[in-house]
Amino acid sequence: MTSVQDALIAVPLLALVILATRAFPFVLFSRRDPPKAIRFVERFIPPMVMAVLVVYCLKDIPWTIWPSGIRELAALALVVVLHLWKKNAMLSIFGGTAFYMILRAVL
Amino acid sequence: MVNSKAYRYTDRIMLSPFPESAPPSRRVHGRRAAFRDALHAAFPVTIPVLFGYIAIGIPFGLMLVKAGYPWWLSPLMSLLMYAGAGQYIAVGLFAAGAPLSGMLVAMLAVNIRHIVYGLSLIDRFKAAGRWKPYLVFALTDETYALLTGVKVPANVKPGLFYAAIAVLDHSYWIVGGVIGALAGALIPFSFVGIDFALTALFAVLLIDQLKRTRDPLPAAIGIICAVLATAFLGPKNMLIAALAGSLAVLVIARGRTK
Numbered sequence: 399m400t401s402v403q404d405a406l407i408a409v410p411l412l413a414l415v416i417l418a419t420r421a422f423p424f425v426l427f428s429r430r431d432p433p434k435a436i437r438f439v440e441r442f443i444p445p446m447v448m449a450v451l452v453v454y455c456l457k458d459i460p461w462t463i464w465p466s467g468i469r470e471l472a473a474l475a476l477v478v479v480l481h482l483w484k485k486n487a488m489l490s491i492f493g494g495t496a497f498y499m500i501l502r503a504v505l
Numbered sequence: 506m507v508n509s510k511a512y513r514y515t516d517r518i519m520l521s522p523f524p525e526s527a528p529p530s531r532r533v534h535g536r537r538a539a540f541r542d543a544l545h546a547a548f549p550v551t552i553p554v555l556f557g558y559i560a561i562g563i564p565f566g567l568m569l570v571k572a573g574y575p576w577w578l579s580p581l582m583s584l585l586m587y588a589g590a591g592q593y594i595a596v597g598l599f600a601a602g603a604p605l606s607g608m609l610v611a612m613l614a615v616n617i618r619h620i621v622y623g624l625s626l627i628d629r630f631k632a633a634g635r636w637k638p639y640l641v642f643a644l645t646d647e648t649y650a651l652l653t654g655v656k657v658p659a660n661v662k663p664g665l666f667y668a669a670i671a672v673l674d675h676s677y678w679i680v681g682g683v684i685g686a687l688a689g690a691l692i693p694f695s696f697v698g699i700d701f702a703l704t705a706l707f708a709v710l711l712i713d714q715l716k717r718t719r720d721p722l723p724a725a726i727g728i729i730c731a732v733l734a735t736a737f738l739g740p741k742n743m744l745i746a747a748l749a750g751s752l753a754v755l756v757i758a759r760g761r762t763k
Contacts, residue, residue: 399573400599408605409578412595412612413585419616420644423623424630424637442723442755448711449727450747451590455704457731457740470704477705481712488556491705495560495698502698 465505473498540665546658547669554647555677560702562681563688565592570686572600579686583679587643589706591615592682594744601741614745622649629653633664636671643671645678646710722758727751 400408452474459467477494484490566579574596582592591612598608622644629652630637640652651670657663715724730751734743 399602402574402578404605405574405578405599406581408595408599408608409582409585411605412591412608413587415609415612416586416588416591416616416619417642419613419619420623421641422620424627424641427624427627441718442720442759443752445711445714445718445720446723446727446751446755447748448707448714449724450731450744450751451707452704452711453728453731453735453747454744455707457735457743470701473701474704474708477708478712481709487709487713490709491557491702492560494705494708495702498701499698 543669558677563685566685576686636668
């Protein structure tokens with residue numbers, strides 16, 4: 399475990415890294431327009447990153463031990479169905495989370 | 506803020522001659538009043554984020570305290586870092602005692618997606634004036650979605666409206682994290698699993714992006730690379746490998762057709 403003192407050093411540095419990722423395009427293209435190669439990045443990367451992050455959230459599931467990810471996959475399926483059906487982000491997120499919490503309690 | 510009587514007196518005179526009793530129309534429309542109007546206009550739009558950030562902020566504060574850190578680290582991280590996934594990952598890395606260099610690389614990998622958000626806001630932020638630095642700092646997934654998806658009311662300056670959205674979202678995130686950190690000891694075991702809200706949030710953002718782009722290839726590449734990275738490199742190292750790998754595959758796959 400990182401000590402509280404080390405965490406206090408790490409937090410501002412981590413904050414600077416995050417700020418750098420947010421400020422980068424504004425600093426780079428403050429005086430000129432983004433090239434075509436950047437437009438290409440702009441279009442395809444967000445869904446790719448989100449897909450990676452969904453898998454990232456499921457990475458610690460012990461697949462070989464019961465209930466082997468059934469709860470997570472069932473709740474995720476509900477999120478997808480709710481979102482395609484009702485198109486309400488908050489309903490999908492909270493509905494899926496509530497269902498997952500119930501599954502955690504009963505399974 | 507200078508805490509003297511004289512300063513407070515002039516401050517009041519400049520803002521409003523009748524601070525408490527005057528009707529809104531008689532108030533001097535100063536900077537603060539303009540921002541207050543912007544907050545009023547922006548609040549309804551930010552309600553989904555209010556619920557989302559409280560719900561996702563609580564487990565963040567809870568995880569932080571359960572990992573053995575003092576409660577005040579929660580608002581400090583939320584104030585300075587202000588990144589949902591980034592702060593969750595930071596708690597995990599703190600708890601695992603990861604080296605600082607590893608943390609910085611991981612943070613860069615997780616938040617590199619923010620570069621993409623900024624690219625589509627360069628023109629929009631040109632009119633934001635003195636709020637621009639804060640808007641750039643506070644550019645989270647949800648704030649980005651609101652800034653690009655919501656129409657600015659006619660009677661509010663765009664820059665102020667964007668700033669109001671960003672400030673409200675930021676405050677929700679800080680409050681959620683503080684509640685989680687302070688109530689951490691009181692929250693019963695049945696709260697286990699609420700962190701699934703983050704997974705659901707990413708899934709919802711993914712579905713929205715798939716609907717908008719009508720192109721499943723980038724997401725398919727992302728899923729396949731992330732699964733392979735988890736299988737071969739393990740859960741700890743999968744994120745950077747998955748992002749770098751899928752980006753490379755994407756460039757190869759789409760570079761040819763362009």
